[in-house]
Amino acid sequence: MSQRLTPRKQPRQKRSQETCAVILEAAARILESEGLGGLTTNRVAKRAGVSVGSLYQYFPSKEAILAEMIRGLRRSLLSDCEAAAETVRGRPLPEAVDALVRASLRHHLVRPALARVLERAEEELPLEKDLKAIKGELMTLVKGVLEERDVANAGQVAFDLIALSHGLASAAIASGETDLENLFQRLRRAAMGYLGLQSDRAGPAAGGSTAV
Amino acid sequence: MSQRLTPRKQPRQKRSQETCAVILEAAARILESEGLGGLTTNRVAKRAGVSVGSLYQYFPSKEAILAEMIRGLRRSLLSDCEAAAETVRGRPLPEAVDALVRASLRHHLVRPALARVLERAEEELPLEKDLKAIKGELMTLVKGVLEERDVANAGQVAFDLIALSHGLASAAIASGETDLENLFQRLRRAAMGYLGLQSDRAGPAAGGSTAV
Amino acid sequence: MSQRLTPRKQPRQKRSQETCAVILEAAARILESEGLGGLTTNRVAKRAGVSVGSLYQYFPSKEAILAEMIRGLRRSLLSDCEAAAETVRGRPLPEAVDALVRASLRHHLVRPALARVLERAEEELPLEKDLKAIKGELMTLVKGVLEERDVANAGQVAFDLIALSHGLASAAIASGETDLENLFQRLRRAAMGYLGLQSDRAGPAAGGSTAV
Amino acid sequence: MSQRLTPRKQPRQKRSQETCAVILEAAARILESEGLGGLTTNRVAKRAGVSVGSLYQYFPSKEAILAEMIRGLRRSLLSDCEAAAETVRGRPLPEAVDALVRASLRHHLVRPALARVLERAEEELPLEKDLKAIKGELMTLVKGVLEERDVANAGQVAFDLIALSHGLASAAIASGETDLENLFQRLRRAAMGYLGLQSDRAGPAAGGSTAV
DNA sequence: GATGAATGAGAGTTCATTCAT
DNA sequence: CATGAATGAACTCTCATTCAT
Numbered sequence: 001m002s003q004r005l006t007p008r009k010q011p012r013q014k015r016s017q018e019t020c021a022v023i024l025e026a027a028a029r030i031l032e033s034e035g036l037g038g039l040t041t042n043r044v045a046k047r048a049g050v051s052v053g054s055l056y057q058y059f060p061s062k063e064a065i066l067a068e069m070i071r072g073l074r075r076s077l078l079s080d081c082e083a084a085a086e087t088v089r090g091r092p093l094p095e096a097v098d099a100l101v102r103a104s105l106r107h108h109l110v111r112p113a114l115a116r117v118l119e120r121a122e123e124e125l126p127l128e129k130d131l132k133a134i135k136g137e138l139m140t141l142v143k144g145v146l147e148e149r150d151v152a153n154a155g156q157v158a159f160d161l162i163a164l165s166h167g168l169a170s171a172a173i174a175s176g177e178t179d180l181e182n183l184f185q186r187l188r189r190a191a192m193g194y195l196g197l198q199s200d201r202a203g204p205a206a207g208g209s210t211a212v
Numbered sequence: 213m214s215q216r217l218t219p220r221k222q223p224r225q226k227r228s229q230e231t232c233a234v235i236l237e238a239a240a241r242i243l244e245s246e247g248l249g250g251l252t253t254n255r256v257a258k259r260a261g262v263s264v265g266s267l268y269q270y271f272p273s274k275e276a277i278l279a280e281m282i283r284g285l286r287r288s289l290l291s292d293c294e295a296a297a298e299t300v301r302g303r304p305l306p307e308a309v310d311a312l313v314r315a316s317l318r319h320h321l322v323r324p325a326l327a328r329v330l331e332r333a334e335e336e337l338p339l340e341k342d343l344k345a346i347k348g349e350l351m352t353l354v355k356g357v358l359e360e361r362d363v364a365n366a367g368q369v370a371f372d373l374i375a376l377s378h379g380l381a382s383a384a385i386a387s388g389e390t391d392l393e394n395l396f397q398r399l400r401r402a403a404m405g406y407l408g409l410q411s412d413r414a415g416p417a418a419g420g421s422t423a424v
Numbered sequence: 425m426s427q428r429l430t431p432r433k434q435p436r437q438k439r440s441q442e443t444c445a446v447i448l449e450a451a452a453r454i455l456e457s458e459g460l461g462g463l464t465t466n467r468v469a470k471r472a473g474v475s476v477g478s479l480y481q482y483f484p485s486k487e488a489i490l491a492e493m494i495r496g497l498r499r500s501l502l503s504d505c506e507a508a509a510e511t512v513r514g515r516p517l518p519e520a521v522d523a524l525v526r527a528s529l530r531h532h533l534v535r536p537a538l539a540r541v542l543e544r545a546e547e548e549l550p551l552e553k554d555l556k557a558i559k560g561e562l563m564t565l566v567k568g569v570l571e572e573r574d575v576a577n578a579g580q581v582a583f584d585l586i587a588l589s590h591g592l593a594s595a596a597i598a599s600g601e602t603d604l605e606n607l608f609q610r611l612r613r614a615a616m617g618y619l620g621l622q623s624d625r626a627g628p629a630a631g632g633s634t635a636v
Numbered sequence: 637m638s639q640r641l642t643p644r645k646q647p648r649q650k651r652s653q654e655t656c657a658v659i660l661e662a663a664a665r666i667l668e669s670e671g672l673g674g675l676t677t678n679r680v681a682k683r684a685g686v687s688v689g690s691l692y693q694y695f696p697s698k699e700a701i702l703a704e705m706i707r708g709l710r711r712s713l714l715s716d717c718e719a720a721a722e723t724v725r726g727r728p729l730p731e732a733v734d735a736l737v738r739a740s741l742r743h744h745l746v747r748p749a750l751a752r753v754l755e756r757a758e759e760e761l762p763l764e765k766d767l768k769a770i771k772g773e774l775m776t777l778v779k780g781v782l783e784e785r786d787v788a789n790a791g792q793v794a795f796d797l798i799a800l801s802h803g804l805a806s807a808a809i810a811s812g813e814t815d816l817e818n819l820f821q822r823l824r825r826a827a828m829g830y831l832g833l834q835s836d837r838a839g840p841a842a843g844g845s846t847a848v
Numbered sequence: 849g850a851t852g853a854a855t856g857a858g859a860g861t862t863c864a865t866t867c868a869t
Numbered sequence: 870c871a872t873g874a875a876t877g878a879a880c881t882c883t884c885a886t887t888c889a890t
Contacts, residue, residue: 040859051877052860052862053862053863159384163384167376167380170379186368266849268885465882466880486882544760547752590807595799614796617826617831618826676864692865
């Protein structure tokens with residue numbers, strides 16, 4: 001009953017790797033243009049310029065394709081955040097938060113439509129262990145960053161910061177915003193505020209000011 | 213090819229209203245137990261105890277059922293927020309924010325699974341004008357509440373507060389949290405922080421404290 | 425993982441019954457003309473003059489169609505044998521054996537090709553309980569007939585007689601024989617011989633004689 | 637559209653012969669464990685440790701593999717029976733029948749599951765001339781054995797004896813019997829009875845006795 | 849109006865076979 | 870010759886929707 005959602009063969013050979021990548025890219029483009037409902041194996045194959053048979057040689061099911069895409073997205077987010085954490089090693093909390101927030105925001109802007117669809121797909125899929133693991137690692141990473149800077153209840157705080165960032169970023173991007181810097185400033189205010197830190201900018205929005 | 217997503221007839225007669233409600237409730241239950249993929253018109257009809265034919269008399273398409281459910285959810289959120297705004301009329305900003313945040317949080321907790329699924333469905337549906345309108349009204353409401361208390365850039369702030377609340381609430385509920393009060397306190401910190409207000413609680417999490 | 429092989433709905437209404445029968449007859453004809461490999465759900469539906477959808481309304485799977493056909497065949501064999509046993513109630517063993525053998529032989533001749541194919545199909549299907557039950561009933565019937573006539577080891581004997589009859593009958597019919605009476609005489613010799621009874625005919629084949 | 641079911645090349649070289657045998661053995665094992673439906677060319681190749689391409693070098697089609705297996709089975713039955721006939725040359729009928737029956741029974745017991753599946757496959761395959769020839773030779777052999785002992789209508793008798801043996805043996809083995817000797821005695825009774833000869837055992841079943 | 853049998857396009861998936869490497 | 874990636878026709882089955890009763 002348990003379906004494998006992992007690719008069928010490790011693409012060792014160059015030919016295979018290419019085919020695999022071509023399929024994933026085709027699927028991505030379809031998701032962006034047609035949405036989740038437009039994703040069919042035959043369509044993906046045709047768009048990728050391969051036969052359905054080939055598609056099934058690399059992915060045991062349609063879901064496996066989605067799973068692989070999600071995995072890719074998550075892994076790249078994780079590694080970007082790891083890199084960001086690395087660059088601010090030893091620096092104080094505000095700077096660290098900035099770096100992480102920036103990294104995650106950048107992520108939302110790469111292929112926004114794709115990211116949104118994949119997120120939805122993730123909820124509908126019986127998500128696998130390795131996917132959960134990746135999400136867990138991100139939490140662990142943020143938690144570590146917070147703990148090193150003596151934030152209490154770091155697990156909870158990490159969870160909340162991730163959720164807040166995600167919520168604001170996806171809403172903003174869904175509504176068409178593209179100004180990364182503006183978005184960053186707003187998200188920063190929320191994060192800093194949540195942490196009880198003074199944000200060094202005056203108002204909640206770009207150039208704005210809040211009167212009580 | 214453009215489908216109407218509005219109910220086929222304004223159910224004037226009591227019989228019609230009832231049938232309509234029965235269908236919607238059946239759909240809701242299916243969504244909760246089987247997810248979006250488990251929602252089929254035949255299933256809904258059977259669960260509702262009516263024939264498919266009847267179902268199609270009230271809803272022109274499967275999507276129309278979903279649209280109606282979403283509309284209902286949104287409308288109830290809106291009216292709850294309106295009520296909340298009413299109760300804090302004339303009170304200062306922190307109190308108003310508290311009231312709104314509480315209202316929206318309560319909303320997430322009623323039928324959490326259903327709410328999540330409907331949210332996903334909303335993204336996949338070609339969302340209609342009247343649905344957008346409802347969302348717009350909520351923004352307008354919050355914006356009004358903020359403007360009355362002289363918050364600058366109220367439109368943007370309203371957008372952000374809604375997005376932040378939504379992000380934290382749905383993540384928390386998805387991960388199984390049920391402690392409304394705890395969640396409220398955390399969300400409050402974020403909202404107050406974002407607004408540049410002092411939160412009257414000490415730390416970012418329940419009873420916690422943040423060390424710099 | 426266990427598939428149901430029983431029809432999906434009890435055909436209560438006349439319309440349903442007809443559709444159901446039409447489907448089974450179409451399947452039968454295809455089996456006769458194309459063999460097991462030629463049986464596809466779409467083909468059956470087309471031949472039956474209904475849509476695939478209808479077919480699946482009555483049978484949950486292709487296998488269920490086969491199962492139903494097999495069940496029908498077995499049931500009719502059983503009831504014919506029961507009738508035969510009834511007519512020879514109280515009569516001596518040779519007469520009883522004759523009656524049963526005749527009943528079963530007649531059965532092979534109705535739609536020989538179909539019977540053969542269904543037999544093969546039966547082996548490939550994960551045969552169900554109710555099918556096994558029918559086979560068991562036949563054994564029980566024969567066993568009863570034998571026991572009433574004081575045949576020792578009636579269970580084993582019943583098994584063997586059924587197997588012998590089946591073997592000879594299907595081979596003969598497969599090779600194109602149509603002379604029921606001739607076949608009956610030969611089968612009778614084997615059965616009587618196995619039972620240690622004197623066959624009242626002279627030779628093993630029609631008009632033939634066996635010289636030692 | 638007419639396919640050749642004979643191997644593509646006469647395997648002269650040892651390498652070829654080996655590969656060929658390896659493929660056939662792999663196919664046999666798959667048939668035993670997965671049944672006819674589990675036999676796919678790719679699976680056979682993998683199990684045999686060769687590439688599909690190689691497989692197609694030795695066998696022009698999947699059916700050809702099955703045909704070859706059937707041919708092998710039939711040939712070995714034939715040669716075993718020939719050997720048996722040889723050993724009883726000049727001996728009286730009962731002894732000859734015993735020998736043949738024993739030989740054929742032994743055959744059923746070697747790889748019972750495989751034998752059954754191949755028999756089914758044989759019926760579905762458009763059976764070839766050379767296969768029919770082998771079957772014909774078996775009939776001829778038995779017929780010869782009978783004629784030499786002055787059995788009248790030997791052709792018919794041969795046919796019937798083969799059919800009876802086959803029917804009882806396959807039913808018994810299918811139902812899990814493994815006691816060759818017991819089975820032999822029962823089959824012997826039937827054969828001798830059919831031939832109008834006295835069986836030297838008392839009852840139809842092991843140690844049993846038939847009362848009239 | 850209500851019913852539910854009927855429809856059929858189209859989805860996911862398999863597998864015998866080919867052919868470039 | 871061997872390989873195994875690639876092919877694509879064909880199969881089983883689903884489900885939104887219609888329409889005769």
